[in-house]
Each structure stands twice: as C-alpha cells, then as structure tokens.
Amino acid sequence: MKLTIIGSGYVGLTTGACFAEVGHQVVCVDSDPDRVQSLVTGTVPFFEPGLEALVKKNVAAKRLRFTGSTEEGVNHGEVLFITVPTPPLADGSVDLTFMEKVAREIAQYLDSYRVIVDKSTVPVKTGERVAQTIRKYAKPGVEFDVVSNPEFLREGAAVMDLMKPDRIVIGGNSDRALALMQKIYEPFVAPVLVTDINSAELIKHAANSFLALKISYINALAELCELSGADVLKVAEGIGADKRIGRGFLNAGLGYGGSCFPKDVAAFIAISEQLGQPFNLLKEVQAINNRQSVRFLDSVREALWVLKDKKIAVWGLSFKPNTDDIRSSVAVSLVEKLVAEGAEVSAYDPKAMAKVRETSLASQIRLADSALDAAADAEALIIATEWAEFGLVDLAALRDAMQTPLIFDGRNLLDPVAVRDFGFQYRGVGRGITTERH
Numbered sequence: 001m002k003l004t005i006i007g008s009g010y011v012g013l014t015t016g017a018c019f020a021e022v023g024h025q026v027v028c029v030d031s032d033p034d035r036v037q038s039l040v041t042g043t044v045p046f047f048e049p050g051l052e053a054l055v056k057k058n059v060a061a062k063r064l065r066f067t068g069s070t071e072e073g074v075n076h077g078e079v080l081f082i083t084v085p086t087p088p089l090a091d092g093s094v095d096l097t098f099m100e101k102v103a104r105e106i107a108q109y110l111d112s113y114r115v116i117v118d119k120s121t122v123p124v125k126t127g128e129r130v131a132q133t134i135r136k137y138a139k140p141g142v143e144f145d146v147v148s149n150p151e152f153l154r155e156g157a158a159v160m161d162l163m164k165p166d167r168i169v170i171g172g173n174s175d176r177a178l179a180l181m182q183k184i185y186e187p188f189v190a191p192v193l194v195t196d197i198n199s200a201e202l203i204k205h206a207a208n209s210f211l212a213l214k215i216s217y218i219n220a221l222a223e224l225c226e227l228s229g230a231d232v233l234k235v236a237e238g239i240g241a242d243k244r245i246g247r248g249f250l251n252a253g254l255g256y257g258g259s260c261f262p263k264d265v266a267a268f269i270a271i272s273e274q275l276g277q278p279f280n281l282l283k284e285v286q287a288i289n290n291r292q293s294v295r296f297l298d299s300v301r302e303a304l305w306v307l308k309d310k311k312i313a314v315w316g317l318s319f320k321p322n323t324d325d326i327r328s329s330v331a332v333s334l335v336e337k338l339v340a341e342g343a344e345v346s347a348y349d350p351k352a353m354a355k356v357r358e359t360s361l362a363s364q365i366r367l368a369d370s371a372l373d374a375a376a377d378a379e380a381l382i383i384a385t386e387w388a389e390f391g392l393v394d395l396a397a398l399r400d401a402m403q404t405p406l407i408f409d410g411r412n413l414l415d416p417v418a419v420r421d422f423g424f425q426y427r428g429v430g431r432g433i434t435t436e437r438h
Contacts, residue, residue, distance in 0.1 A: 016064060020064035075109065219255060233252075254411070299408065310379050310380065317335070322351075339365060395422040
C-alpha cells in the first residue's frame with residue numbers, strides 16, 4: 001500500500017522504515033529541511049538500534065523516501081499517519097498545535113478519500129477534533145475517515161517493538177477505514193484490538209501511566225527496604241513471580257524520565273481533571289518519582305558531607321540505555337544539581353555525548369572518553385543509567401582509577417558483594433543489606 005508518515009521523529013521514522021521493510025511504499029514528510037536532507041542521504045539524526053540500517057536498506061530499495069512537502073505526502077498516501085510532537089504545556093496538558101497545523105495542511109490538499117491516522121500520543125477526543133478541523137478546511141464533499149492507532153514503541157527497542165508488536169490497537173468507526181488499517185498490518189503477526197477512537201486514544205495514556213505506577217510502586221518499596229534492611233531486588237523477584245503482577249518495570253532506581261512517561265502521566269492527570277474526575281493516584285505516582293532523585297542526592301551528601309569541590313564521576317546521561325535521548329533525563333538532572341552545589345563532575349555515556357555537547361551543561365562538566373576515564377581520581381562514582389557495559393567494568397581497574405572507593409548505584413546494576421570484595425563501599429537503591437567491606 002501507499003502510506004504517508006507526517007513527522008519523521010522517533011515514532012514517525014521508525015514506523016515509516018518498518019512499514020517499508022514489509023513491502024509498503026512509504027513517504028515520510030518533515031518540516032525540517034536539514035532533517036529531510038540528512039534522511040535522504042541515509043543518516044538518522046538520533047541513535048536507535050537497527051534503525052539506520054533499515055532506513056538505508058529501504059531507501060536503496062525505493063520503498064522509502066523523504067520530502068518536506070505535505071502536498072506530496074497527501075497525494076501519495078492512501079493512509080496518512082500523523083506522528084508530530086505533542087509536547088507538554090506548563091499545566092501538564094498537551095500542546096496540540098502541531099496536530100492542528102497538520103490537520104489543516106492535510107485538509108488543504110485533500111481531493112479524494114483518505115484515512116487519516118492519529119498515531120501521536122494525544123488526549124482522548126483528539127480524533128474528533130482532527131476530523132472537525134479537516135471537515136472545516138477541506139473542499140466540500142471530500143471523503144475521509146480519522147482513525148486512532150497509538151504507538152507502543154520503547155526507545156532503544158523501537159524497531160523490534162514495531163516489527164514484532166505484542167498488540168496492535170486500531171480505533172475507528174468506519175468499516176472502510178478499518179479494512180485498510182488491517183491490510184496495512186497484515187504482515188505483522190500480532191493480536192489486533194479494534195475499538196472506537198476514544199478508547200484507542202485512552203489506551204496509550206493509560207498504558208504508560210500504569211507502567212509509571214509500577215516504577216513508583218517499587219521505588220516506594222525501596223524506601224521501606226532501606227529502613228528495614230531488606231533487599232528490594234529480592235522483594236521485586238518475589239512479587240514479580242506472581243503472573244498477575246509480572247517482573248517488568250519493578251526496578252528500583254532514580255525514577256522514570258524521558259520524553260514519554262513524565263509527559264504522559266502529567267497529561268493523563270490533566271485529562272482526568274478536564275473530564276471532571278481527578279486521578280489522584282497518578283499525582284502520588286508523580287510525587288514518588290520526584291522524591292527518588294532527591295532521596296538519592298541526600299544519600300550522596302550524607303556520605304560526602306560537602307559536595308563543593310568534590311570530584312564525582314557520573315556514568316550515564318541518556319534517560320535509559322540503548323538511546324542517545326537526554327530529554328527529561330534523570331541522569332542529566334542529577335548532574336545539574338551536583339554542578340549547582342559546586343561539585344566537579346566528570347561524565348560518560350556510550351551514546352549521548354554528542355547530544356550533551358549541544359547543551360549548556362557541556363561547558364560545566366568534563367565529558368570523559370570512557371567510563372574509566374570519567375572515574376579517574378574521583379571521590380565517588382554515581383551510576384545514573386543502566387548501560388550494560390557499566391555492569392561489565394573491570395572492578396580492579398576501577399578501584400585503581402578512583403581516589404576514594406565509593407559507589408552510588410542509582411540503577412542497582414552492580415553486585416554489592418562483588419563490589420565489596422574489591423574494596424568498595426557500595427550504596428544502591430533499596431538495598432538495605434550490608435555492603436561495606438568488612
């Protein structure tokens with residue numbers, strides 16, 4: 001089928017590349033000329049495992065191409081996917097400016113039946129607004145349908161999540177539109193859930209908010225573990241073994257960050273209040289998440305007494321492993337707080353260094369060439385992102401590199417016993433067990 005993706009960010013580009021991979025003819029539209037030119041040459045402007053190779057392969061096969069023209073995109077696609085940013089406003093609600101703009105642009109060029117797919121993460125009832133906008137600005141009598149098809153892509157695993165999804169949600173009220181959507185997804189072997197538009201839109205915010213709830217739940221338990229001498233990893237294994245609960249997202253640490261969870265939880269709270277039914281449970285999820293980094297920094301202060309002029313190494317700057325995305329990164333926020341208190345920070349991240357160099361933070365810290373380089377002469381090491389390579393570090397070399405053998409493991413990545421055997425003092429999150437050298 002001929003498909004158009006309007007917006008070539010994480011979601012749009014991954015969606016377009018994967019659709020092309022299964023045989024669809026895809027045009028990706030983006031308003032940024034530099035990004036379009038970069039993609040035409042096969043260069044992906046962000047790190048996502050496997051994506052650049054997929055883009056190059058399908059550009060070469062002429063199943064995937066890029067343009068800055070919405071008109072070209074509308075003329076090409078039988079189905080038009082909207083994957084533009086939906087950033088948060090100051091009150092936590094969603095800024096739908098880009099959605100509205102694209103809806104008006106689509107309407108301007110619409111001359112025959114199209115399915116318009118709301119794929120960006122949007123508040124419930126956005127599909128209705130998109131339809132109203134297109135109807136308002138389109139030529140009289142032009143037929144179209146609006147469908148909701150939320151994405152469930154994890155940064156760092158987005159290609160796999162789209163090629164092998166655990167479910168596909170399609171919300172629509174038109175049999176004609178639903179038939180086309182199901183045809184698009186025929187090559188993807190996964191359960192398809194067909195709903196009305198409002199239910200589909202609600203599913204995305206509900207799913208992300210529930211995952212955030214699990215993270216805050218285990219972090220709240222981590223506080224109890226620290227106070228009681230229990231180990232949160234064992235507690236998580238014990239409750240996660242219950243199939244009704246599951247082990248996923250029960251990982252205590254610095255809390256959730258990134259471009260999705262903080263925004264989506266805040267948006268769901270705002271949506272519930274707009275509907276007249278405040279979601280107070282999610283407000284507590286936010287509060288626990290905000291408290292985690294504060295508690296962690298307090299533990300660093302407790303051990304170092306004064307942070308000013310202390311040499312502190314930080315491993316990890318991206319908000320999660322396998323991505324270079326530093327948006328709403330808890331690791332970056334932690335570094336900013338250390339710098340504000342006068343600490344001398346040396347930081348390293350396997351993929352996010354280029355993104356950090358584009359920020360003002362780059363002039364305030366030392367960006368190291370490796371994990372061990374960051375740890376050189378450090379009086380403390382903070383693990384802020386759970387990159388696999390940090391868990392495989394040569395502990396003897398690390399001990400030799402550091403001035404003081406003190407590790408604050410914000411992601412519970414290391415084995416406390418092994419670390420202790422190499423002469424380190426170790427402080428994890430929710431690990432009330434004795435972890436200092438005897």
